[in-house]
Amino acid sequence: MEDVQKKQMPKPIGLYILTICIFLRFAIFQFISDFNLIRESDSNTPFLIALILIGRNVLVAGAAVWAFLGEDWGRISLLAIVSLNVLWTLFNVITFVSYSENDQIIAPILSGLLNPIFWLVVCWWYLNSKNVLEYYKNND
């Protein structure tokens, strides 16, 4: 009978970089900007919207830590939550641009979408790359 031993793969260095970047961009910086948005808003922010804004940051933070630990479900949840996060931003921008009467503020708002879309593409590309998938499969 052959003894099959799983070779423990070292954590890819890119995973450290990606999860830390996602944590900073979508959990910390986004939380600060969402918090300021709620505080500086002229009208009262509805409870459900505030819950979604804060909840998405907390969920990204959790998923980034989970993916960092090497769980395959952590990888999947990070992809799902970052995608939902970017979609929420995209839907908000579409609604804002649709109802905006001031054409001059549209360009900076649209350019503000580039950064989250860039991170979304990086996430999907890197977390589905061959060596990362191998690492997660090996860890399972």
Added chain:
Amino acid sequence: METEYKRRVQKPVGICVLAIAVIIVLGLFQLFRYWIEYQKIKEDLPFMMAFIPLFLCIFTIASAVWLTVGDNWARIALLIFVSLNFLWWLYLVVMAISYNESNNFNFFYPLSTLVRPALVLGFSWWYLNSKEAVEYFKSIT
């Protein structure tokens, strides 16, 4: 020299059932629902707000039709469009609930409109990632 033949898997009946469910619930029915809801709006509807639902519903129907051909890319396209279609509707429901100004606003009506699309979304993700369906699409592609 050995020649490998790909075993052709018969089309599972669930694919046709799913395609029909998607076309009816997230295609035609959803288009009708947007039309009904937009009739209630008194002011002019911005172009993007009218274009996005139309685009999503038409592409959902098209990808469901494509799915019946048995292409693996159709499976991926359907999952993407069904998810986007549902998420856009969910977004509108969240906004409607959050920013309503009426005192006698019925919360259950917008929430109830989410049930059928959510069921079809769940069925799509579950079925199109099941072993039977994945094996069929892999055998075709």
